[in-house]
Amino acid sequence: MSIAAQIDDLSFAHLGTDLPALDRVSLFVPAGESVALLGPSGAGKTTLLALLDGRLQGWAGRVSVLGAPLDPDHPPPRARRPDTGFVFQEFALVERSTVLRNVLNGRLGRMSPLRALLGSPTAHDLGIARTALADCGIADLAERRVDSLSGGQRQRVAIARCLAQEPRLILADEPVSNLDPARAGEILALLTAAARARGATAMFSSHQPDLARRFAQRIIGIRGGRIVFDVPTSELNEDATADLYRDPKPMPGIGLRAVS
Numbered sequence: 007m008s009i010a011a012q013i014d015d016l017s018f019a020h021l022g023t024d025l026p027a028l029d030r031v032s033l034f035v036p037a038g039e040s041v042a043l044l045g046p047s048g049a050g051k052t053t054l055l056a057l058l059d060g061r062l063q064g065w066a067g068r069v070s071v072l073g074a075p076l077d078p079d080h081p082p083p084r085a086r087r088p089d090t091g092f093v094f095q096e097f098a099l100v101e102r103s104t105v106l107r108n109v110l111n112g113r114l115g116r117m118s119p120l121r122a123l124l125g126s127p128t129a130h131d132l133g134i135a136r137t138a139l140a141d142c143g144i145a146d147l148a149e150r151r152v153d154s155l156s157g158g159q160r161q162r163v164a165i166a167r168c169l170a171q172e173p174r175l176i177l178a179d180e181p182v183s184n185l186d187p188a189r190a191g192e193i194l195a196l197l198t199a200a201a202r203a204r205g206a207t208a209m210f211s212s213h214q215p216d217l218a219r220r221f222a223q224r225i226i227g228i229r230g231g232r233i234v235f236d237v238p239t240s241e242l243n244e245d246a247t248a249d250l251y252r253d254p255k256p257m258p259g260i261g262l263r264a265v266s
């Protein structure tokens with residue numbers, strides 16, 4: 007079986023913090039799966055995705071992505087890992103550039119260094135970018151500047167850029183948190199269907215259990231940096247989900263009191 011990500015006994019604290027953002031996490035994700043990470047604010051979802059994306063250093067434990075171990079002290083530069091794609095919550099697009107140029111940026115890691123430097127795509131790169139635009143339903147926006155687009159359209163551009171990279175692992179950090187419920191469903195449908203059609207693995211974080219249920223095969227609950235459940239979507243339990251979001255420490259003096 008091909009492996010998208012394997013994590014063994016991983017602990018990590020951000021610089022300048024004492025509490026670990028991830029605490030003894032172990033995880034195995036076979037290739038092709040779609041996985042949702044659920045958990046309250048500060049649970050460690052973004053940290054886990056950033057770590058798999060090779061953007062963090064100095065963890066304890068073992069991490070391998072697409073079969074290659076990541077060195078905790080020297081993860082390879084992002085540009086040298088085009089097989090892993092990332093969709094950011096805040097899109098991270100070049101606002102004053104066109105949609106097509108932004109999507110072509112997803113090809114940079116696949117181009118020769120000279121072409122990447124000159125920003126000169128081949129016909130093959132252009133074909134892949136146009137296919138990604140069409141798959142995301144925004145072929146007609148190719149020449150529009152990003153700063154003229156709505157939030158939902160920007161999110162489609164961010165996904166198209168990621169698809170143009172031809173990643174085998176797609177990581178997405180709250181990719182629909184800025185969208186209304188109908189748009190959020192459309193975008194997650196698009197992301198997971200595009201991953202499936204390409205045989206890629208998709209891992210996305212969310213605060214919306216209903217969307218996770220609809221679009222993920224597997225749901226991982228994280229709280230306080232630890233995995234508290236990891237189940238096939240069909241086995242997700244309402245109580246476990248509610249527990250995940252329960253207030254950790256009620257404020258002293260606040261609560262229900264009998265009124266005499």
Ligand SMILES: Nc1ncnc2c1ncn2[C@@H]1O[C@H](COP(=O)(O)OP(=O)(O)OP(=O)(O)O)[C@@H](O)[C@H]1O
Nearest residue numbers: 020021023027045046047048049050051052053054
């Ligand atoms: N750059 C940073 N420097 C210091 N601490 C950080 C940094 N980024 C995150 N943290 C801390 O790490 C912990 C996990 O944060 P993380 O952003 O991974 O949570 P999250 O589950 O993604 O939250 P949210 O749903 O709000 O995005 C939190 O305690 C947070 O304060």
